[in-house]
Amino acid sequence: MASPHAFEFLYINASEGTASGGHAAIKFDNEVFHFQHIEPGLLRVYRDHFPAFRFAYGYQENRTIRGHKILVEHDVFQMLRDAFNRRYLIQNQQFGLLAQFDADRRLLAGLKLNAKPNPKPTDAPTIELKGLGYFLKDYRPGAFNAYANKTTKSPQILQLKQAINRKYGSGFLAEKRQHTRRQFLALKPASPETIAHLAEDRFQPEKLSFAERYKHGLLNLAALDILESGTPPLAETLLTASSPEFFLNEKATATLEGFKNALFADLIGLMQSQRSDWGYPFLVGMARLHVLAQSMAEKKLVVLERFHPLDTNRPALDITAKDLPAVLAFAEKSMASATGRLAEATVLDEPGYGEIEASANTYLGITAATRQQKTVQIPYLSSTPETAAKAALVPLPLADAELEDLQRLLTQHSKAVQKQLGSIYRYHLFDRNCVTEIFRIINASLSQQNNPVQQTSGRLLGGYIEPGNFNSIPFAAFDAVGRRYRIQSSYRLPTYRERQIAHEYLTSADTLVNLSESNVLTSSIYHWHGEDAAFLFFTQDAVWSRPIFGGINLAVAIGQSLYGALAWPWDSGKNFQKSLKGIAVSLPELVFFNIRKGSFPQLIPHISTPIDLETQ
Numbered sequence: 001m002a003s004p005h006a007f008e009f010l011y012i013n014a015s016e017g018t019a020s021g022g023h024a025a026i027k028f029d030n031e032v033f034h035f036q037h038i039e040p041g042l043l044r045v046y047r048d049h050f051p052a053f054r055f056a057y058g059y060q061e062n063r064t065i066r067g068h069k070i071l072v073e074h075d076v077f078q079m080l081r082d083a084f085n086r087r088y089l090i091q092n093q094q095f096g097l098l099a100q101f102d103a104d105r106r107l108l109a110g111l112k113l114n115a116k117p118n119p120k121p122t123d124a125p126t127i128e129l130k131g132l133g134y135f136l137k138d139y140r141p142g143a144f145n146a147y148a149n150k151t152t153k154s155p156q157i158l159q160l161k162q163a164i165n166r167k168y169g170s171g172f173l174a175e176k177r178q179h180t181r182r183q184f185l186a187l188k189p190a191s192p193e194t195i196a197h198l199a200e201d202r203f204q205p206e207k208l209s210f211a212e213r214y215k216h217g218l219l220n221l222a223a224l225d226i227l228e229s230g231t232p233p234l235a236e237t238l239l240t241a242s243s244p245e246f247f248l249n250e251k252a253t254a255t256l257e258g259f260k261n262a263l264f265a266d267l268i269g270l271m272q273s274q275r276s277d278w279g280y281p282f283l284v285g286m287a288r289l290h291v292l293a294q295s296m297a298e299k300k301l302v303v304l305e306r307f308h309p310l311d312t313n314r315p316a317l318d319i320t321a322k323d324l325p326a327v328l329a330f331a332e333k334s335m336a337s338a339t340g341r342l343a344e345a346t347v348l349d350e351p352g353y354g355e356i357e358a359s360a361n362t363y364l365g366i367t368a369a370t371r372q373q374k375t376v377q378i379p380y381l382s383s384t385p386e387t388a389a390k391a392a393l394v395p396l397p398l399a400d401a402e403l404e405d406l407q408r409l410l411t412q413h414s415k416a417v418q419k420q421l422g423s424i425y426r427y428h429l430f431d432r433n434c435v436t437e438i439f440r441i442i443n444a445s446l447s448q449q450n451n452p453v454q455q456t457s458g459r460l461l462g463g464y465i466e467p468g469n470f471n472s473i474p475f476a477a478f479d480a481v482g483r484r485y486r487i488q489s490s491y492r493l494p495t496y497r498e499r500q501i502a503h504e505y506l507t508s509a510d511t512l513v514n515l516s517e518s519n520v521l522t523s524s525i526y527h528w529h530g531e532d533a534a535f536l537f538f539t540q541d542a543v544w545s546r547p548i549f550g551g552i553n554l555a556v557a558i559g560q561s562l563y564g565a566l567a568w569p570w571d572s573g574k575n576f577q578k579s580l581k582g583i584a585v586s587l588p589e590l591v592f593f594n595i596r597k598g599s600f601p602q603l604i605p606h607i608s609t610p611i612d613l614e615t616q
């Protein structure tokens with residue numbers, strides 16, 4: 001029989017903002033599933049790595065995390081884990097349908113506009129192709145050859161082209177381009193004849209959307225054009241530095257050469273791939289061939305740039321001037337470790353090279369930021385090299401009437417899917433929330449055991465919990481789990497502020513630390529920022545004096561509301577809205593209940609805190 005295992009029920013206590021009632025999650029090893037309320041009134045499941053989950057809730061939001069470990073047999077553990085993962089994957093697929101419909105509608109609108117006679121150049125519709133930005137700023141298939149003939153050549157890409165011709169024949173690339181173009185021009189939007197019928201426990205048939213197939217086809221053509229012309233990567237997309245961390249010794253150079261040779265062989269094989277999206281890995285591979293050769297020639301690491309553009313959809317990482325030295329030290333250590341692996345490794349694989357590439361990007365982004373004496377923004381890295389370029393839409397042989405009919409049909413299907421999502425995943429404060437869905441999934445999994453779920457739950461978990469009623473409140477659900485399930489052990493993870501105070505106790509008298517850290521004016525740990533409502537005293541660890549401190553905090557919040565009313569024309573009511581939140585979280589303090597904790601959104605994992613983030 002397999003050895004027993006334990007999954008964990010987590011309770012994250014209340015805090016200022018949308019979490020005034022607390023939060024709940026379920027943890028399997030280092031994987032956490034939890035449900036969050038999203039607009040417009042839906043409940044969506046998320047899957048996080050536990051260290052990241054704890055950092056977000058326990059450190060940045062400064063909230064206590066408590067956990068019960070429930071002892072079960074290994075097959076029960078795996079069954080429950082699979083059930084939550086299945087819900088997560090199904091829901092992601094279903095929400096992805098809306099994104100597919102939207103992308104298809106935009107592409108159809110662009111094709112319709114492109115079909116107009118003599119469109120203005122400013123009106124010419126385009127589409128973004130990831131990976132192509134390493135070679136071009138924009139791509140027009142019909143005019144590419146004239147442009148390519150004026151550029152310098154990449155010896156590595158030309159060598160790859162010659163090797164492909166030797167292996168497959170001199171006419172192979174021309175035939176492949178003709179075949180690829182015929183496939184592309186034959187693309188037709190798949191007319192969805194029936195509206196998708198969604199259910200929370202059933203996947204939809206997997207199929208690529210029209211926009212995805214169009215992008216793949218156009219990117220495949222672009223990859224063949226780059227290969228044929230030998231176009232080198234754009235200089236601004238290549239990153240390097242003259243710091244010691246980037247210099248390569250003979251062993252590191254030999255390791256990179258081995259990886260380059262393996263990549264070269266893989267790209268030759270990729271020419272025979274039947275996958276529809278081979279163009280993207282081929283483009284990235286060609287760009288990497290070029291930078292690997294440059295690295296070996298200069299004995300200095302050169303990598304592809306992997307920063308996302310700064311925009312609202314991909315928020316940047318804000319770093320204050322005081323944090324920059326610690327961040328830079330961390331980046332230098334990570335970079336030295338990455339290049340050190342080059343000198344130690346005998347064989348370098350793609351994931352290993354990707355880590356080195358990411359470390360170099362992080363280091364260079366941070367060193368550039370240190371030149372500024374103020375808060376700076378560092379864009380997040382993409383998981384793979386994805387720098388995009390805009391490509392002109394290539395017309396397809398589709399009539400305007402057909403395009404309009406498909407647009408109307410997609411709009412109908414999108415509305416139908418939105419309605420179904422609203423019905424299946426409707427959020428309700430008590431009936432459908434972050435707690436009830438956890439118990440529903442657990443009980444649904446156990447109900448498949450050919451016995452009454454109450455009996456099965458009692459046998460496998462030690463007891464049964466009915467979702468809803470009082471059990472829909474996170475702290476009450478946590479208590480119910482402790483009373484009814486088979487608990488192996490329980491634990492409490494302290495907040496960031498608690499851990500920092502404990503650290504201060506090591507070097508200063510307890511009384512002095514308690515006095516200085518009791519308020520925001522003298523605290524060395526917390527510094528007020530615009531995300532929290534204004535307050536003066538911390539009441540989380542001041543139980544008996546909490547009503548007094550709460551009354552003062554309430555007065556501060558009322559003062560902020562008066563200021564907010566005056567500042568409304570300049571800040572669009574931001575301060576006034578913050579003050580209302582401050583009043584709401586100060587009132588419970590008058591009756592000995594704490595919600596406000598003070599948050600630390602500026603923290604950076606493993607950098608801003610002197611105390612390592614441990615896992616439970």
